[in-house]
Amino acid sequence: MKIDDLLEKGLEELKLLSDRNLFLLTRYIEEIERFNPAYGLVKVRDRKELITKHILDSLAPLGIFPDLFAARRIADVGSGAGFPGLPLAICMSEAEFTLIERMGRRAGFLLNTVAALGLSNVRVEEKEMEKAAPAHHDLAVFRAYKPLDKKILKGLLNLLKENGVLAAYKGQRKSVEEEMAGLPCAWELIKLKVPFLKDERHLLVINREKHG
Secondary structure: OOHHHHHHHHHHHOOOOOHHHHHHHHHHHHHHHHHHHHHOOOOOOOHHHHHHHHHHHHHHHHHHOHHHHOOOEEEEEOOOOOOOHHHHHHHOOOOEEEEEEOOHHHHHHHHHHHHHHOOOOEEEEEOOHHHOOOOOEEEEEEEOOOOOOHHHHHHHHHOEEEEEEEEEEEOOHHHHHHHHOOOOEOOEEEEEOOOOOOOOEEEEEEEHHHEO
16 A cells, blocks of 8 residues: 555544545644654654554544543643644544643644644643643543653543543553552553554543542
């Protein structure tokens, strides 16, 4: 399959294909490729890896379990290059997204990209997670963030409304089970199928109301 067809076929498999989504995600990819050499936003060898390991990976839970993402206000914590927040925001135009990023250079890239893509449903906050507005979001997502410990978990859950949900993009089940051992919360691990990606991927889901 040609690389130019990879994104379209992946979106089709996830039932997220539309002219708008394809156009904006392609623009987003171009912005990353433009700034990545100078900013070091993401480690990828080529566009194929960027599409499969980052764009489609970010969208896989939405394509497979849309009810989990039926939220009005969503925070992407430690957004970095915008994963998973920007791909989700592109495909969820009715939801409000806050990209929380502490590093100035990356926050600047996010601001520039949001403006370039004309995403009116996204705002960027250059700050530490602990300084973000508490009890404000229905859903908090994060990917390639620090391993969870009690302090980080408390900070993430603090961002959520009473019935809010935390959704963490993770890899192998065994690693997640080791990471979560001893943490004071109920959690669920959902297996994901990312188009064209063989790596084991899971979504770790924690409900704030079930936090012990």
